[in-house]
Amino acid sequence: MPNDPMPVLQLEQVRRTFIQRDGSRVDAVRPTDLVVAEGEVVALVGESGSGKSTLANIALALETPDSGRVLLDGHDLSRLSPRDLRRSRTAMQPVFQDSTAAFNPRRTVFQILHEALECRRGKVEAPREMAADILERVGLHPGASFLDRYHHELSGGQRQRLGIARAIAAKPRVMIADEPLSGADVSIRGQILNLLLDLQRAERLSILFITHDISIAEVFADRVVVMYRGEVVEEGPAGAVLSAPAHPYTRLLKAAVPSMDAGDVAIRDLLVSRPAGHGCTFNARCAVAMERCATEVPDYGPRRHGRRYKCFRAADSASGDDPDLRPATVAHAPALGMA
Numbered sequence: 001m002p003n004d005p006m007p008v009l010q011l012e013q014v015r016r017t018f019i020q021r022d023g024s025r026v027d028a029v030r031p032t033d034l035v036v037a038e039g040e041v042v043a044l045v046g047e048s049g050s051g052k053s054t055l056a057n058i059a060l061a062l063e064t065p066d067s068g069r070v071l072l073d074g075h076d077l078s079r080l081s082p083r084d085l086r087r088s089r090t091a092m093q094p095v096f097q098d099s100t101a102a103f104n105p106r107r108t109v110f111q112i113l114h115e116a117l118e119c120r121r122g123k124v125e126a127p128r129e130m131a132a133d134i135l136e137r138v139g140l141h142p143g144a145s146f147l148d149r150y151h152h153e154l155s156g157g158q159r160q161r162l163g164i165a166r167a168i169a170a171k172p173r174v175m176i177a178d179e180p181l182s183g184a185d186v187s188i189r190g191q192i193l194n195l196l197l198d199l200q201r202a203e204r205l206s207i208l209f210i211t212h213d214i215s216i217a218e219v220f221a222d223r224v225v226v227m228y229r230g231e232v233v234e235e236g237p238a239g240a241v242l243s244a245p246a247h248p249y250t251r252l253l254k255a256a257v258p259s260m261d262a263g264d265v266a267i268r269d270l271l272v273s274r275p276a277g278h279g280c281t282f283n284a285r286c287a288v289a290m291e292r293c294a295t296e297v298p299d300y301g302p303r304r305h306g307r308r309y310k311c312f313r314a315a316d317s318a319s320g321d322d323p324d325l326r327p328a329t330v331a332h333a334p335a336l337g338m339a
């Protein structure tokens, strides 16, 4: 990473509350800042329900925040004309976990890519050649042989590559990948990750990669952002955060090394449960909470070396010597096989 890369995507104090059917309120995203810089891979990590997808949908302008703003290359999306907003949306391409739902079953691979090509570049001279070239870039060889197939004729791994091809056809500035490996066989997860990394380097793409598996952040991300119940509890350079997590929740995620399918259960097994107070959002489940944690809300301390976290205990034991804060040891095989 070069020094001080330019921010591409900025979320400033975005917030989203949902009212559930039973009338209860869910603070899906509490006022939250998030920055993705040029060419940067940011992993947004947290268990199910922590607000990752809501935050991603706000970034993609698919969801409107109750307050706060989203900027792409410094431009506030809420102030753009409908035409410029469409252009900005094209510059932020999603890759979803369930590629089956993402494609129109009546369209061929060529039609899918042609539409993506034209939405950013206008009329394309030789669209079949260009579409075939993009397919080759995502590892579908020979590209031309896939053009007239329907997506249901492809294997799961090929479909996921097509999803990535469609995203890059639109020449995005940022790719927002929401659990893109969840639908894929373990055997091809590593291949898809390597493909995303190759493309990120070749195209200087920024990637916001959403996952509940912190071990993926370790191999893949420049920076990691950890979300718990709608707020960022810790963030910083991936190497530093993952080698010495400061927040008990990050420690827990790391100790559990959640698998793609059973991760949340493994995490739950490690959590304590006590009535929620008015203090730290993690207090009710934190194994090292103090009295203060039930009544006072921790704020971020000063950012040091790009790191910050919301935790009284982490700040007290910055040396990492507190045995209470050492992560639990859980025998668990990492789910990720790099190909």
Ligand SMILES: Nc1ncnc2c1ncn2[C@@H]1O[C@H](COP(=O)(O)OP(=O)(O)OP(=O)(O)O)[C@@H](O)[C@H]1O
Residues within 6 Å of the ligand: 018, 019, 020, 026, 027, 028, 046, 047, 048, 049, 050, 051, 052, 053, 054, 055, 212
């Ligand atoms: N449209 C909606 N209406 C009501 N509640 C919602 C809606 N979307 C999300 N929520 C709630 O907001 C919270 C955050 O959900 P979100 O999907 O953003 O979390 P997540 O971390 O992406 O989880 P997952 O990994 O399971 O997708 C959850 O409690 C969820 O039930």
